[in-house]
Amino acid sequence: MKGMVLKMDKKYILFDFDGVIVNTEESNAKYLRQALACFGILLTDEERSSLMGKNDPSILAGLLSKSSKQVTLEEFMNKRREIGNTYENSCIEPMPGLVSFIKECRRKGIKTGIVTSTSTRLIITALNRMNMMSLFDVIICGDMCTKSKPDPQGYLKAMDILGAGPEECIVLEDSPAGIRAAKSAGAFVAAYCGSGIKQDISEADISVDSFRECNEKIKNLIL
Structure with missing residues (x-):
């Protein structure tokens, strides 16, 4: 330093x-885990850390590739909107x-x-x-x-x-x-x-x- x-x-x-x-980090991770779980994907702590401070679709695409079935980014984002988010639905x-x-x-x-x-x-x-x-x-x-x-x-x-x-x-x-x-x-x-x-x-x-x-x-x- x-x-x-x-x-x-x-x-x-x-x-x-x-x-x-x-x-917001823990709450955001909770909502993300819930959305990924709908497609059979488990979010690891390392993967969560890779997303912090970023808005990189390629990282998300990599996560979706872990699903046993093909999942488009649009499908995933629709599920995220359905589940809710920290900014609108949690106590902040x-x-x-x-x-x-x-x-x-x-x-x-x-x-x-x-x-x-x-x-x-x-x-x-x-x-x-x-x-x-x-x-x-x-x-x-x-x-x-x-x-x-x-x-x-x-x-x-x-x-x-x-x-x-x-x-x-x-x-x-x-x-x-x-x-x-x-x-x-x-x-x-x-x-x-x-x-x-x-x-x-x-x-x-x-x-x-x-x-x-x-x-x-x-x-x-x-x-």
């Missing part, structure tokens, strides 16, 4: 959604301390945004359910991009809309794919480890275990 820089002029903070804004709430952290940053003039691989419909639904839409200046979702994380396209798009230089941005990510995307976009990356799921965060600049710790470590980096 790289050393802490004492003072930087950071004016923007961008957040991943899953595992950072909301602890922001990570402890997140809302107060964002509000404090915004009081200081920091602009905030979300860059996620999850679809627009689900993210907007979840944010509305938590009354958090007004806390973000930009929201970039997976279906707004032609390339998914670890490609930096989503972060570069958010920076362009905000008029932000990469050197002015802090990104909070929890997955290796997300961290790599943010670093490739030129941002300073804080790995958020508060979801309780251990992932490879070695490419991040710093790590934080909670938003209280995040506030303590990041306050010296902004403005």
Whole structure:
């Protein structure tokens, strides 16, 4: 892990959604396992880890190939919609301390945004359910991009809309794919480890275990 820089002029903070804004990973895995089980497919922990932070149809196609009968991606997605999802059908709430952290940053003039691989419909639904839409200046979702994380396209798009230089941005990510995307976009990356799921965060600049710790470590980096 790289050393802490004492003072930087950071004016923007961008957040991943899953595992950072909301602890969705376990619930998402539950719904995915249920859908795959309908086709006789068992999801392993390793396979679940390969999906974190990504929206890669080729990985899903590989999982579907394990079925004893041919399953199209369309058939599987129809089954997923039938079963439900975390964002619309489960109890969701922001990570402890997140809302107060964002509000404090915004009081200081920091602009905030979300860059996620999850679809627009689900993210907007979840944010509305938590009354958090007004806390973000930009929201970039997976279906707004032609390339998914670890490609930096989503972060570069958010920076362009905000008029932000990469050197002015802090990104909070929890997955290796997300961290790599943010670093490739030129941002300073804080790995958020508060979801309780251990992932490879070695490419991040710093790590934080909670938003209280995040506030303590990041306050010296902004403005």
